[in-house]
Amino acid sequence: MGISYIPVARAGELSPGAMKEIDLGGRQALLAYVDGKYFAFSRHCPHEEADLKTAGQLLNGTTIRCNNHSYCYDLNSGECSLPKGAAPLTVLPAEERGEEICIRLEW
């Protein structure tokens, strides 16, 4: 059991509304900076696996829309908000630790 903080970006590296590709243990994910908070999530939409790097659009608040089919996900919980009840987006906790943005992985 343990906790790992995986650094994925420097503080200030992302401008508001920007997204960055990150590699976590060989899995592709994205880091987004929205409303002063960082969010990390799987790069692929759970609906039909569209690449959210190109198809994802950050909306107001903490929602990302996959423009392939307009599925929307809450970046805090991963829950699919439109249409409700569809498979969730895999999300990971991101936090600022000093000068770095880290993904907190606990096991």
Added chain:
Amino acid sequence: MSYDLIIRGGRVVDGSGLPSYVADVGVRNGKIAEVGRLTESAARTIDAAGLAVSPGFIDHHTHLDAQMLWDPYGTCEPQHGITTVVMGNCGLTLAPIKKGDEDAVVKSFVRVEAIPRHALEQGVTWNWHSYGEYLDNFEGKVGINVGGLVGHIAVRHNVIGEEAVERKATSAEVQKMRAIILESMQGGALGMSTNRNERHMREDGKPVASRLADDEELFALCDVLAERNAGVIETILGRNKIEHFEFYHELAKRTQRPVLWQSLQHRWVEPNLWREQLNAVEPIFKAGYQAYGLSHTVPLVRHFTLQDCQVFDEFPTWKNLMFLPVEVRKQALADPDTRQKLRADFADPRPTNFHRRWDIPRVEKVVKGENQKYVGKTLAELAALRNQDPLDAFLDLALEEDLGTVFWNANNGGDRDAMGEILRSPYVLVGTSDAGAHVQFGADFGYGTILLGLWVRERQVMSLEQAIHKLTFHVASIFGLEGRGLLRPGYAADLTIFDPKTVGAHEPEWANDYPAASKRLIQKSSGLHYTIVNGRVIHEDGRMTGDLPGQVIRGPLYREQKAAA
């Protein structure tokens, strides 16, 4: 008298479900002329010794409405023995349409059926208004036979315009819709389809138009089919619920038309739902009405390693481990305390897609020669062989192979006994290929070749004769496709010649054959040697001949109308 084509010495599986027999099949003028020992000559002879000869398969659940406009074969339908397709399912059709409504329909197709917008914008010409005019587009231009259902979504937009996605219809509007349904049936529609799936939205997040229809509207539209005693009613209500069967019963009883509902399949997380559904539908049939459940033959399979695995993302500890650096992950996977947390994740009773069973995932490929003995074993069997707890056996094997072991899992459609009962049920219509939809996500053109390869040959859940019946005459009977679906004299010479010992479907692969350079997935087959439509060979061992003998299959009201004229 000579024939255009003789297929010699094949095992005739005639679509009726009766035992097969060896015979020659003579074809003349697009129809089966004779079956038996034929001594006459023919312009072409196909030697079918050792092969099966059956009616061409009928794919009743497609969304090829757009694709057939640019691809006369509905690729890859013929490669899997399909000679007839039914379009217009789930409430979605490209007709009837009036100027200005095109984008409303496109918005629904793009979102619900996941067809790239650019492909639709470039590939759909919109040179029609009525459903009959839409079907006219295919006359003389298609390689396979096409028919279609008229979709409630397009009908609603036609009458209510953009407000179709916002409100109920007035009585006057319902009357106009009824007239359009009748006109569409007289133009050749094989029935109508509707969509109440709570997840089905347009691109702009608004519900598809048919979701705004109340029972009164829907029943009034279906009454058109009842009054004319013609056509099927295809429905999609969303999440499978037993309460839906009251609706199906009411609709089937009121209209006395075949009602089709979606869907019935075996899922490990709801392992008894399929049986409850079959039990719920039985009284409808016993009362003398028809409400067929659509089922699929293709298990939803995932192949994975613990190097890059999404299968367990629903479980917090598993998920976090799978994002850790590989060396840290390996240490964690070996740690007994972490394994306890992984076990606790699986013990959490909340519903998940992953079934949490050890008797389903299998070892598919190993790295080390000494582990070859585990290939094909379930994780429960692996555990027994290694005298370990299943989770320990699973993780230890993966760790011994530096996480390179490939595992196989199916959350849906993997259980032999359940699938056998589902596929054999007379209340189940086999095949939900969704051909023409979700084109960048999956390709299930091979539902028929998978039925024959996986479920008949490998798992032996039904006879070849039963399976062919399900793929042919069962569908033709329900949809009222006169003169098709049986290999008998007088029937259309829509034929498939395949090798029962090798027939099967390949894994989907990428192609660039959609308009606007859109990528999509296609699927090839093996053991499927010839596909013949109206007596002419269109597919021969993976090669398309270029011939376009397909016909537009129009429903009984069109035929009545034409006879009267």
